[in-house]
Amino acid sequence: MSRHIFPPSDAGTDDLSPLYHDDTTCEQRWGDIVQKIEADLANNVDQDERCIVRRGGTAAVVTTPNHYFTVTSAPGTALHYKHVDRVAGSAYKMKFSEWIQYQKRNTASDAAQTKKYFERSVRILNSLVLKIIVTVVNSGKAEMVVAVHPNIITTENIMIHQSMEEGDAAHFIQTEHEESSRLDDDDSVSIKYRAMTALGIVAYELLMRGIGPPMLSFLPSTVTAQEGSTHPLLSVDEYSRNAESEVDARSRMKRSRASDQQGRIANAMIEAGVPYPLCRFVIDLLGGECSDGLLFRSDNAFQSFSDILADLRQMVGNPEAFIHLSVKDRWRLTFGEKLHGRDVERKMIKDAAARVTGATSNDALFEALALLLPQNKQQIVMCHGKPGSGKSRLVMEARKDLENQGWLFLSCKFERLIHAEPLSIMASAFDEFLEKRLEESRCLNIRTHLKQLKMDDISILIKHVPSLIKYLDDPPPILDDFEANKVQIHQLFYQLLEALSLSGQPIAFFVDDLQWADAASLELFIALSEARESGLPCVDSKQKSKIMLIGSYRDNEFDDDHQLAKTIQQLKSSNSVEVTDISVCGFDRDTLSQIVSESLCLPLRRTNSLSEIILQKTDGIVIHMIEFIERLTIDRILTHSFVKGWEWDSEAIEGCPISESVAEMFTFKLKMLPPDVLRALKICTLFGIHMEKRIIDYVHDFDEHENVDIHAGLEVALKMGLVEIASTTNSFKFAHDIIAQVTVMVVKARAEF
Numbered sequence: 001m002s003r004h005i006f007p008p009s010d011a012g013t014d015d016l017s018p019l020y021h022d023d024t025t026c027e028q029r030w031g032d033i034v035q036k037i038e039a040d041l042a043n044n045v046d047q048d049e050r051c052i053v054r055r056g057g058t059a060a061v062v063t064t065p066n067h068y069f070t071v072t073s074a075p076g077t078a079l080h081y082k083h084v085d086r087v088a089g090s091a092y093k094m095k096f097s098e099w100i101q102y103q104k105r106n107t108a109s110d111a112a113q114t115k116k117y118f119e120r121s122v123r124i125l126n127s128l129v130l131k132i133i134v135t136v137v138n139s140g141k142a143e144m145v146v147a148v149h150p151n152i153i154t155t156e157n158i159m160i161h162q163s164m165e166e167g168d169a170a171h172f173i174q175t176e177h178e179e180s181s182r183l184d185d186d187d188s189v190s191i192k193y194r195a196m197t198a199l200g201i202v203a204y205e206l207l208m209r210g211i212g213p214p215m216l217s218f219l220p221s222t223v224t225a226q227e228g229s230t231h232p233l234l235s236v237d238e239y240s241r242n243a244e245s246e247v248d249a250r251s252r253m254k255r256s257r258a259s260d261q262q263g264r265i266a267n268a269m270i271e272a273g274v275p276y277p278l279c280r281f282v283i284d285l286l287g288g289e290c291s292d293g294l295l296f297r298s299d300n301a302f303q304s305f306s307d308i309l310a311d312l313r314q315m316v317g318n319p320e321a322f323i324h325l326s327v328k329d330r331w332r333l334t335f336g337e338k339l340h341g342r343d344v345e346r347k348m349i350k351d352a353a354a355r356v357t358g359a360t361s362n363d364a365l366f367e368a369l370a371l372l373l374p375q376n377k378q379q380i381v382m383c384h385g386k387p388g389s390g391k392s393r394l395v396m397e398a399r400k401d402l403e404n405q406g407w408l409f410l411s412c413k414f415e416r417l418i419h420a421e422p423l424s425i426m427a428s429a430f431d432e433f434l435e436k437r438l439e440e441s442r443c444l445n446i447r448t449h450l451k452q453l454k455m456d457d458i459s460i461l462i463k464h465v466p467s468l469i470k471y472l473d474d475p476p477p478i479l480d481d482f483e484a485n486k487v488q489i490h491q492l493f494y495q496l497l498e499a500l501s502l503s504g505q506p507i508a509f510f511v512d513d514l515q516w517a518d519a520a521s522l523e524l525f526i527a528l529s530e531a532r533e534s535g536l537p538c539v540d541s542k543q544k545s546k547i548m549l550i551g552s553y554r555d556n557e558f559d560d561d562h563q564l565a566k567t568i569q570q571l572k573s574s575n576s577v578e579v580t581d582i583s584v585c586g587f588d589r590d591t592l593s594q595i596v597s598e599s600l601c602l603p604l605r606r607t608n609s610l611s612e613i614i615l616q617k618t619d620g621i622v623i624h625m626i627e628f629i630e631r632l633t634i635d636r637i638l639t640h641s642f643v644k645g646w647e648w649d650s651e652a653i654e655g656c657p658i659s660e661s662v663a664e665m666f667t668f669k670l671k672m673l674p675p676d677v678l679r680a681l682k683i684c685t686l687f688g689i690h691m692e693k694r695i696i697d698y699v700h701d702f703d704e705h706e707n708v709d710i711h712a713g714l715e716v717a718l719k720m721g722l723v724e725i726a727s728t729t730n731s732f733k734f735a736h737d738i739i740a741q742v743t744v745m746v747v748k749a750r751a752e753f
Helices: 024-044 096-107 111-132 188-208 236-250 255-271 276-286 305-317 343-357 362-371 390-403 424-434 440-451 454-466 464-473 484-498 519-531 563-573 589-600 604-618 622-634 649-654 662-671 675-685 695-701 710-719 737-750
Strands: 003-007 052-055 060-065 067-072 079-085 090-095 133-139 141-146 160-165 167-172 376-386 407-413 507-512 547-554 577-583 638-641 645-648 690-692 723-725 732-734
Touching: 003 649, 052 577, 067 577, 090 096, 096 111, 096 160, 096 188, 111 133, 111 167, 111 188, 111 276, 111 305, 133 622, 133 645, 141 188, 141 305, 141 362, 141 507, 188 255, 188 276, 188 305, 236 645, 236 710, 255 276, 305 589, 305 604, 343 390, 343 577, 362 675, 376 390, 376 563, 376 690, 390 407, 390 507, 390 547, 407 424, 424 454, 424 464, 424 507, 424 519, 440 464, 440 695, 454 464, 484 519, 507 519, 519 563, 589 622, 604 622, 604 649, 622 638, 662 737, 675 732, 675 737, 690 695, 690 737, 695 732, 710 723
Parallel strands: 376 547, 376 577, 407 507, 507 547
Antiparallel strands: 003 079, 052 060, 060 067, 067 079, 090 160, 133 141, 160 167, 638 645, 690 732, 723 732
16 A cells, blocks of 8 residues: 655645745644644554554654554655555564664664664674575585575665564565576576675675765775765675776776775774674675675685574674673683583483483373382493593583582592592592581481491591581590401491482582592492492481492503403493493584684684694694693784784694693693792692692791792792682682693703702
8 A cells, every 4th residue: 555645735746845945834834744644544543453653753653563654754845654564573663774773873872782783783684694595405415595686685675673583683675586587597606695795785784884984985986975875775786787897997806906995894894883703794795706806805705604694693692702802801712611512421421310310201100100110220420531531521510410400419539649548539528528518407417327326437437537526526536546347438438428418319429530549449439339239228228319420530541450440340240330431532623613613702614724723633632622722822823813803824733743642732831931830839739639728828938948939829820721719719729630740740850849
């Protein structure tokens, strides 16, 4: 429906010349006209429909639940209003240029709103790409093809709307083109790159917000429009025709000028306040194959719409990193807290935990019947892999899942440098837990259990777990000369483990680096896993114990004759134990690319080549990868620009020597430390992987000459990522036990300690 209404004046109906020369009269008469139009539209709306009238200077909009009536004109000219279908559920619907001008007014002096505008623009571009392409299956392989003719991908043919379902989105007003039937006949590659260029022009105009030169100004012999003025927006073919009129004289644009043209566009966008990642996105859209002779060629131009969608999705998912580059310490390498590429392994741990609790089904009847079945096997999870592959990190992430489900989690870690007394490391897990501030009901449960024990049994437990003393009103003396048999000790530790639980609360006991465990500890690990079969008495015979043991070890540091190898074989051959074997390998290329992309705040397509080189150099081992990348920054092969972000020299990286081990990489890093810092770290290794602050305070001036400042040394090591503050915040710990090991080696080699 299209109707025309002309002002009730003495002007002719076809006369579009100004009707009023006096501003006051014009404003009054114009207001009267708009009111009459509003009334006319309102009278045409059904009584059961809601009519909303919005005024905006020279326009009135009347909306009903299903349609938009728009009235547009300029003061003193003819008025037009028409019936337009609206998108179902839309909060608003505007033409592309109108939406930009409206947003420009709202974001003119508000940095937060400007930041939000760019995020909304990315979502709009993402929705537009989804309108341009369709996924087809060709020979069993899915691929994206262009379904919209490039000539209709123009700003004049785009409407922007917002809905509850999609948020900010866009669609094409005209979806068919007179040449659309030729899409299948045309070269698909040419169509693809023409569509990318057209999308790049749209993205440029959207992100520039009418600030700075229009895209027309970058074409040959095109006069730059004055800022803020309106200008016609051409199709890709029209851009090409304008450009090629001068191509003959220049024998097409030379690549030597591409960098200059590319820089002009990027500079214009940066001057307009567009974040650099969005500038780079537009440059790569405009620099495709069909742009040779039109604008420029980009070495990093998009090759597929799947890459375009991947870029946009990263921007939508993490705008701080991929749009604004405003993540914390973005000029330093940060690898974040997210666990990448371990979904399968993490699920294996969760499934084993589900078998412990019996929560293997959502069917209540099935779970009730499961209680009548024979008791399940004892669940043990064994994680193994090379040093630095992420075994401990995997279990610590699984810990979060378990604790969210109400599990109790105990852990301990064996160390190469510390030759502790037998069972002391295993007992430290209990000691650390009991030192915490526990709820009264749990404390009462522990006290009740201790009262049921004999005095000799209590003495044995106190000897291994000193923290139990605070749960006793009258603690017995510790019998140093008393030697308990292994069965008695295993029974006491098993009962204590059960006593920590409340009302059948499941418990996970994690033992890290089992390859360094003493024989007595390995025997206790087996005893706890076979407690049901061996008949060790429970604290509560009516309550089914729910215990899961988790172990981790380096599978390249012992042979078949090692005590741990025999322990693992015994567990796997036991009829009462079910072992979940998890091999933690290096990351594949896709996972490594994701890590590098998020760490460098660069899109995946930009980091794929770098990730490929890193994979070849490090075998995807996490800690090896991190140290390799950090070494690249030290050697200035990987550098950071405040505007452009991270840049690198691929040929130089390929020429970097490959370290034989992670230890070798840390050796290189530690050798660069000042002697005082290295000596401070050496002193810390005397206390193991963890160093309590109170101990450091006590020994910081152990020598009368005060040559070593341990606190200053730790501060330097903390900044370099060699040590980190433990979760308790009362102690430091080496970021990895390899660092402590290499520290001793380096100091000995220097013979300075």
